[in-house]
Amino acid sequence: MADPGLVGGSPPVTPSIPSPSPVPSPSTPAGIFDAALSAPSELFRGSREILQDSYVPSRLPHREHQIRQVAEVLAPSLRGEVPSNLLIYGKIGTGKTAVVSQVRSELLRRPEARGRINFITFNCANVDTPYSLLQTIGNNFATKESDRIPTGWSLDRVQASMRDLIDGRTGTLILVLDEIDRLVKKSGDGVLYTLSQINSELEKGRVVLVGISNDLKFTEGLDARVRSRLHEEKILFPPYDAPQLQDILRDRAKEVFRDGVVEPGVIERCAAYAALENGDARRAISLLRLAAETAERERAKRITPDHVVKAKNRYDLDVVVECVRSLPPHCKILLYAILQGYERRRGGVLTGEVYEGYTKLSQKLALPPLHPRSISNYVIELESLGLIQANVVSRGRGGRTREIFVEVPVSETMRALEDDELLKVLARPRLLSQTLLTNFDNPNRTGPSYG
DNA sequence: CATCCACAGGAACTTGGGGGCA
DNA sequence: TGCCCCCAAGTTCCTGTGGATG
Structure with a gap:
C-alpha cells in the first residue's frame, strides 16, 4: 500500500490496472467521447497538467x-x-x-x-x-x-x-x-x-x-x-500582488495555449480576482484553467474576459458543493438546520435555535442527536471551512452565545445537501435562486449577503 | 456593582473500530 | 483468543465570559 500523504521519497507501489477493453459495452452509447477526442484542441498546445496545482514549472517568477x-x-x-x-x-x-x-x-x-x-x-x-x-x-x-x-x-x-x-x-x-x-x-x-x-x-x-x-x-x-x-x-x-500574478499566468499561458488565443484582459482579470484573495497563485491558475475549459465547451476560438467571469462563478460554487459533500453526517444536518434558520430569520441565527432545529431534523431522520458540546465543535469546523461566520455575542441576561451567518448561497447549498443520500427526505420544491451569480461576482461584498 | 443567563470552550474520559502479538 | 496498541468521534464535567439588569 502506498504511504498516505507521501509526496517525495520512494515511489509508491501502484497496483497494475487492467487495460480497458477496446469494445464498448452494449449499455454504453458508443462514441460519446469520439467528438471530444477526434478534433485537436484549438486552444491548448501543451499538456493541461501545466495548469494543475501539482505542476511545478521550471521557472518560479518572483521567488x-x-x-x-x-x-x-x-x-x-x-x-x-x-x-x-x-x-x-x-x-x-x-x-x-x-x-x-x-x-x-x-x-x-x-x-x-x-x-x-x-x-x-x-x-x-x-x-x-x-x-x-x-x-x-x-x-x-x-x-x-x-x-x-x-x-x-x-x-x-x-x-x-x-x-x-x-x-x-x-x-x-x-x-x-x-x-x-x-x-x-x-x-x-x-x-x-x-x-x-x-x-x-x-x-x-x-x-x-x-x-x-x-x-x-x-x-x-x-x-x-x-x-x-x-x-x-x-x-x-510574501503574497503575490496583481502584476506578479500576471507574470506567473503569462508564463503558464505561453506554455499551455496556442498563440493568440488568450484575449487581452484575461490574464489581468484572473490576476485581479486572485490578488483580492490573499494573492493566491493557485487560485489564479485554476481560474485560467476553468476559463479555458469554459471557452472550449462553448467551442470558442479564443478565451475572453467573459469566460473568466463565468469560470469564477463556477469555481466558487464547485468549491462549496465539494466541501458540503465531504462533511460528516451530523455536520450536514447541522448545516441544514443553520440554513433553514437563516432563511427563516433572514439574518443571523443563535446557537440555541440552531441546536433546536438540528435536534428536530435528527429526529425526522431517525438519528439520535449529538450532544450540544459536539455540535459546538461542528460549528467551529463549519466556520473554519468558510461556510458560516459565527460571532460570539453577549446578550446580557440573554446569555453569551454565537450569532451565525451563512457565507454561501443558501438555496444552492441546501440543494447540495438534499442531494445527499441521508438528507434527501428533506428535499422540497424550491425556486431557482437568482442571487447566485450576482452575489458571487461581487468581490467587494462585505459580510453575509445570502439568504 | 453583584447577579444572572446561555452558552463557549478546555480537558479528561468513554466507546468502538482496526490492527498486531504471543 | 485475549490482550495490547492507536485513533476518531462523541460525552461529561467544569470553569470562564461579558453585557443587561435590578
Whole structure:
C-alpha cells in the first residue's frame, strides 16, 4: 500500500490496472467521447497538467530570492554537514511548496547528493498523528517487507524502529513537513520534539526538519525547546500582488495555449480576482484553467474576459458543493438546520435555535442527536471551512452565545445537501435562486449577503 | 456593582473500530 | 483468543465570559 500523504521519497507501489477493453459495452452509447477526442484542441498546445496545482514549472517568477535562501540553508548537506532546521511561512498559494520542490530537484541532481541525502515530503493534512508520521518515515527506509512498521505497535516501539531504520543509512534525511501547523494543531508538539532531538540518538544518520506553514503564529503555543530548534532558520513568503500574478499566468499561458488565443484582459482579470484573495497563485491558475475549459465547451476560438467571469462563478460554487459533500453526517444536518434558520430569520441565527432545529431534523431522520458540546465543535469546523461566520455575542441576561451567518448561497447549498443520500427526505420544491451569480461576482461584498 | 443567563470552550474520559502479538 | 496498541468521534464535567439588569 502506498504511504498516505507521501509526496517525495520512494515511489509508491501502484497496483497494475487492467487495460480497458477496446469494445464498448452494449449499455454504453458508443462514441460519446469520439467528438471530444477526434478534433485537436484549438486552444491548448501543451499538456493541461501545466495548469494543475501539482505542476511545478521550471521557472518560479518572483521567488528567486526565496529559492536562493532555501538552497543556502540546505547546501551544507552536500558537504556532509548537518544543515539547520528551517521553517517556511506564507499564505496559501505563495509558492512555498513549489520552491521547496524545485530546490529538492536541484539538490538531488548534484553528484555530491548521491547516497548522502534523502528527501522526504509529507503533507500533514494527511499524515497528522504521531504514530502515522513516525510509521511513514520509518517505512520509507524499510528495504524489505519484514522491516516495515505495522499498525498496532506501541508508539515507543514505532519510534525506536523508525530510529533504527534511519540510522541504517548514512547521510542526511531532509524531512519536509508541509502544513506542519495542522500536525501541531491536531496532535500537539510531542512528535516534533521527538524529531527535533533525534540526532542525539543517531550514530550514522542525521535528520533536518523543514516545516511549511500557512499560519504565521503556529509556533506560539509550542514548547520552548521545540520552538528554538525549529526556528534555527526561517523564511517568509510574501503574497503575490496583481502584476506578479500576471507574470506567473503569462508564463503558464505561453506554455499551455496556442498563440493568440488568450484575449487581452484575461490574464489581468484572473490576476485581479486572485490578488483580492490573499494573492493566491493557485487560485489564479485554476481560474485560467476553468476559463479555458469554459471557452472550449462553448467551442470558442479564443478565451475572453467573459469566460473568466463565468469560470469564477463556477469555481466558487464547485468549491462549496465539494466541501458540503465531504462533511460528516451530523455536520450536514447541522448545516441544514443553520440554513433553514437563516432563511427563516433572514439574518443571523443563535446557537440555541440552531441546536433546536438540528435536534428536530435528527429526529425526522431517525438519528439520535449529538450532544450540544459536539455540535459546538461542528460549528467551529463549519466556520473554519468558510461556510458560516459565527460571532460570539453577549446578550446580557440573554446569555453569551454565537450569532451565525451563512457565507454561501443558501438555496444552492441546501440543494447540495438534499442531494445527499441521508438528507434527501428533506428535499422540497424550491425556486431557482437568482442571487447566485450576482452575489458571487461581487468581490467587494462585505459580510453575509445570502439568504 | 453583584447577579444572572446561555452558552463557549478546555480537558479528561468513554466507546468502538482496526490492527498486531504471543 | 485475549490482550495490547492507536485513533476518531462523541460525552461529561467544569470553569470562564461579558453585557443587561435590578
